[in-house]
Amino acid sequence: MAPLGDVFSKLPEAINELVAEFSSAPVAGDLNTGLTQYSFWLLVAAVVFCLIMAVFVKRLTLVPHGLFVNGVEYVIDYVTNDVAKGVVGEQWRRHFPFLLTLFMFIFINNVIGLIPGMKPGTGAIGCTAALALCSFVYFVYRGCQKHGFFGYWKSLAPAGVMFPMNVFVWVIEVFSLILRPITLAIRLFCNMFAGHIVMGSFALMAALFTEPLLEQLTAMNAVTALPSVAWLAILLIIYVVEMIVAFVQAYVFTILTAVYIQIAEADEH
Known part of the structure; x- marks a missing residue:
């Protein structure tokens, strides 16, 4: 059972190396001001997204043909009907470009991370925080555009609530508003990072158990x-x-x- 004991003795160090592999590391410059591996793959995803949309627009005809065009068309229809129309409502057209870009960009990032040797841009909290910040700025801007700057922030306290309870409710609503981008960023980061750590762990276990056999072909190692x-x-x-x-x-x-946009623009907001 010596080979099996050797495998388990190597496991803690291998797990530490695996986790370190998924930590942010600079590709150019340093960790504070340089380009990290996750930022690099985020940029790669942005280029891939632009190429996909450029090819799609070039190949688009009145009747879509081909797996690629039909696939992109399906995604566009899905975001149109299930997200934009289904959640935002009548004003969905003005928000559709942003929502489609958000969905496609995040999805492409996630898929790129599944390719061996690559990392998902969404696997770093800094990258997901940037996406969440874009979402936050967008729906707050739309709310201010609809109700006016002071009207939007004032309306966070529901009408009909008397002083000082309305101030207390307003503070809670503002705190809830600030939490939205934080929860968006953490949810996406944790799911993508944890998923890749789990996949890496099983790949690591398979490699460790196979290593003795590759080093020496014996019945015990087999x-x-x-x-x-x-x-x-x-x-x-x-x-x-x-x-x-x-x-x-x-x-x-x-x-x-889309839900936050709908809430920000709601007449009763």
Whole structure:
């Protein structure tokens, strides 16, 4: 059982190296002012998004043809009907470009992170915080545009509530408003970061159990490597799940933004 003992003895160090691999590291410059690996892949996702939309617009015809065009068309229809029209309501057209861009950009980031050797831009809290800040600025701006700057902030306290209770409610509403981008950023970051750590852990387990067999072909090492089959099977299942999560998290982020837009523009706001 020596090979099995060797595998478990290497596990703590390997896990630490795995977690360190997913920590932000500078690609150019330093960690404070330079370009980190997550920022780099965020920029890559932005380029990929622009290329996808450029090719889509170029190939778009009255009757869509091809898997690529139909696929993008399906995503656009989905965001139009389930997010923009379904949540925002009558004024959905003015917000549709922002919501579609948000959904596509986050989804592309998440998918890029599933490609071996790449990282999701959404796997760093700084990147998700920037996305959440864009969402926050957008729906607050739309609220101020609809009700006026002072009218929007004043309306956070519901009408009909007497002083001093209305001040207390206003403070709670402002605090709740500030929490929205924080929860958006943390939710997206935690789901993407945790998912990749889990996938990396199972890949690491498979590699550690197979390593003795690769170093020396013996019956004992072959038995030790058998659990790798189970680790790889679980890894494949988790990979499929993460593909679904990539879509779901983009959807959740976008639909919550749509809800906040609808609340900001509501007449009774």
